[in-house]
Amino acid sequence: MESADIFRHLPSSNTTWLLALLCALTLYMLSMCVYRLLFHPLARFPGPKLAATTKWYEFYYDILKSPGGQFFHKLSQMHDQYGPIVRPNPSEIHIRDPGFFDVLYAANPTKRNKYLPSTEMAALPLGIHGTISHDTHRRRRVAISPMFSKRAVTSAQDLIQPHVHKLVEVFAANVDSLEALNLQTTFLAYTTDVIYDYMFGIKTNYQNNKQEAEAWRQSMEAVAQATPFSKQFPWLNAKLLALPHALFRPLLNRFLPDIAGLLETHSVMMQTVSNYVSEQSKTGLGEIAEEKEKIKPKTLFHAIDRSQLAGDEKNPQRMYQEGLTVLFAGGETGSRLLAHTMFHLLDNPDILEKVKDEIAGVYRSSNGSPEVKMLERLPWFSASIRESLRLRAATTSRLPLISTKDLVYKGWTIPAGTPISMSHPDILHNNDIFPEALKFKPDRWFNATDFQNRMFVPFGKGTRMCIGMEFAYGEMYMSLAAVLNRFELELFDTTWERDVAYSRDCFLGEPSKSSLGIRVKVLIDKAAKRD
Structure with missing residues (x-):
């Protein structure tokens, strides 16, 4: 041929x-x-057949349907149609029933593992947020818990106070400014400076560097915008982080500066851990006994190093990932909570006046230096913070956990090993639990029922509850009291519908894409008037 x-x-x-x-x-x-x-073991569970067949159904609503991150709306419609238990994708069950919350997010000794895809998104599997195993998570959480106890946070008020002073200076510098102050950027600079100082012993100065503060805010925005895509392809971030960033840095700096800034944070954290390890190799472990006598360890890395964790749980890679977990989780969520609380107070002048009168009184009685425990006892102030936390319901994403045993819900037997999820807004914005749930009504907490208090879950519940709750409260009380006591503020071109209420699920709730943020004008500095 x-x-x-x-x-x-x-x-x-x-x-x-x-x-x-x-x-x-x-x-x-x-x-x-x-x-x-x-x-399939879940074949009998209710829900759309297309959703049960393929995850591309969720992909359409989160990625293709404008403005993105829309599957949480579709999930709500599923429940309206099919009832409190639905199958939102081939392998998961979602429940919308407050009565099941305590069952799924149970405390020890109940064991709940995390669902692998939900932990992969941040590409930090060695941090507590990304830890799958219940037992491993518990050991890692215990190791760093001395940094987050109420006693430790209370003892650190002198450390946090200089950062509060810087925050006040930022507001003072904007009195009568033609440019509005973006609260999310301003508060993110504050929470980031506090976390670096408290957790890592590093003095950063985002609050006094507007350009750096805005760049960091844009990096966090870039993460949020990418989250719906990361949910569909959770393994992708780990692959991207494995690339030699130094090789691509010039291109990233030019075309994707927000991502470049985020990767730079990874580099800074790795260097921080390297410096810690180098320092320890010089000083040895002679200070362990002294550290144990302190209320809190010097840094997060000291806490890990001095803990009862096995040696391989104290390696630099794990410290680096734990450090980033704390930085990302604490800084971003803390700044949002502060900005939203300020919005609700400024949007409700009658409540604001009551809060300011309380704060002014405690400032007078403490000679201008009130402790957190004094601020916590102020009825309207504490109730306003609590109500803002409820309304914010920071995590809009489903939070799947896996039980090692079958779970029964209203006649449905959910097989062991099935990812089961619930959503915080389904609890915190439930009109049956909190009448007029989307209204800011701090006085609802003055006569709250036991069930309402039990369903106050902005930090989650059970073994996976947010470890930084007391830290967040300390930051909020100190900073809000200082700003509200000194300045007269007013909202600038900010509305609930566009700038506060979330229209997209980006793990955290995001407002409309047209939002320019929660912005204020600083009208009066009372300290300057007294001078």
Whole structure:
């Protein structure tokens, strides 16, 4: 056979193989659909058949449907149609029933593991947020808990106070300014400076560097915008972080500066851990006894190093990931809570006056230096913070956990090993629990029922509850009291519908894409008037 004859046969052969491959792929997809609809352990659970068949259903609502992050709206519609228990994708069950919250997010000794895809998004599997195993998570959490206890946070007020003074200076510098102050940027600079100082012993100065503060805020925004995509492809971030960033840094700086800034934070944290390890190799462990006598360890890394964790749990890579977990979680959520609380107070002048009168009184009685425990006892102030936390319901994303045993819900037996999720807004914005749930009504807490108090879960519940609750409260009380006591503020071109209420699920609730943030004008500095 001549060579020309051979080449004439090749296209036919290639076409045959291609057709065979397509047929095999089609057969596989059809068999997978049949299995998921008829034979999967979750096949009998209610929900749209398309959602039970493929995760591309969720992909459409989170990625393709404008403005993105819309599946949480679709999930609410599923519950309206099918009831309190639905199957939102092939492998997961979601429940909208406050009565089940204590069951799923149970305290020790109940064991709940995390669902792998939900931990992969941040590419920090060695931090407590990304830890899958219940037992490993508990050990890691115990190791760093001395940094987050109420006693430790109370003892650190002198450390936090200079950062509060800087925050006050930022507001003072904007009195009568033509430019409005973006509260999320301003408060993020504050919470980031506090976390670096308290957790890592590093003095940063985001509050006095507007350009750096805005760049950091934009990096956090970039993470938020990417979250719906990361939820669909949770393994992707780990792959991107594994790339040699130094090689791509010039391109990132030019075309994706927000991502470049985020990766720079990774580099800074790795260097911080490296410096810690180098310092410890010089000083040895002679200060362990002294550290144990202190209310809190010197840094987060000291806490890990001095803990009862096994040696391989104290390596630099794990410290680096734990450090980033604390930085990202604490800084961003803390700044949002502060900005939202300020919005609600300024949007309700009658409540604001009551809060300011309380704060002014405690400032007078303490000679201008009130402790957190004094501020916590102020009825309207503490109730306003509590109500803002309820309304903010920071985490809009589903929070799946896995039980090692079958769980029963209203006649439905959910097989062990099934990811089961619930959503904080379904609890905190439930009109049956909190009448007029989307209204800012601090006085609802003056006569709250036991059930309402039990359903106050802005920090979660159970073994996976946010470890930074007391730290967040300390930051909020100190900073809000200082700002409200000194300045007269007013909202600037800020509305609930566009700038506060969330329209997208980006793990944290995001407002409209047209929002320019929660902004204020600083009208009067009372200290300057006294001078």
